Amino acid sequence: MSEYVATVEWSRDGQDFTDNRYSRAHDWRFDGGAVVRGSSAPSSVPVPMSDPAAVDPEEALVAAVSSCHMLFFLAYAARGGFVVDHYRDEAVAVMGRDDRGKVSITHVTLRPAVVFSGETQPDAAGLDDLHHRAHEACYIANSIRAEVAIEPR
Numbered sequence: 001m002s003e004y005v006a007t008v009e010w011s012r013d014g015q016d017f018t019d020n021r022y023s024r025a026h027d028w029r030f031d032g033g034a035v036v037r038g039s040s041a042p043s044s045v046p047v048p049m050s051d052p053a054a055v056d057p058e059e060a061l062v063a064a065v066s067s068c069h070m071l072f073f074l075a076y077a078a079r080g081g082f083v084v085d086h087y088r089d090e091a092v093a094v095m096g097r098d099d100r101g102k103v104s105i106t107h108v109t110l111r112p113a114v115v116f117s118g119e120t121q122p123d124a125a126g127l128d129d130l131h132h133r134a135h136e137a138c139y140i141a142n143s144i145r146a147e148v149a150i151e152p153r
Contacts (some may be wrong), residue, residue, distance in 0.1 A: 006030055008038070025051040028060075058105065062093035064140045065108050065148055072134035073112070080130070082122055086115040098145065105146045113153040127152060 010026035024040035039054035050056075055063075066089045077084050089112040096106045112131070116122070122130060131150045135141055141148045 066091035068140040083118040
């Protein structure tokens with residue numbers, strides 16, 4: 001099995017804290033050296049306590065589901081002899097109350113638009129099959145409780 005590590009770091013930096021008006025901005029550090037600015041969503045914690053330019057955990061979750069699906073899709077397309085020139089997904093996650101009554105991401109919709117080139121291109125059934133296999137293999141989709149739907153464009 002594999003292990004994945006992210007370091008999440010926040011510092012008060014002298015701000016008042018107990019008044020609940022402290023900055024929620026923080027950093028996500030990854031093993032390859034990437035640093036991503038994170039924050040609560042402005043819809044959860046108003047600006048200026050949140051940073052609207054940063055990535056919030058809900059956005060990160062939908063991006064992780066989309067990215068995982070795309071990576072498997074590209075792998076299956078390559079194995080099938082299809083040349084993918086461009087892949088764009090405008091993925092959306094919906095937050096609501098789940099069957100336990102807890103607020104959670106209850107639905108993720110992936111909307112991948114894929115551009116192929118070359119003589120061999122999948123027909124509609126082949127494209128559906130590539131998306132189905134990618135979805136079945138996606139570690140992230142297999143790890144969350146939310147329903148994940150695929151709506152190719």
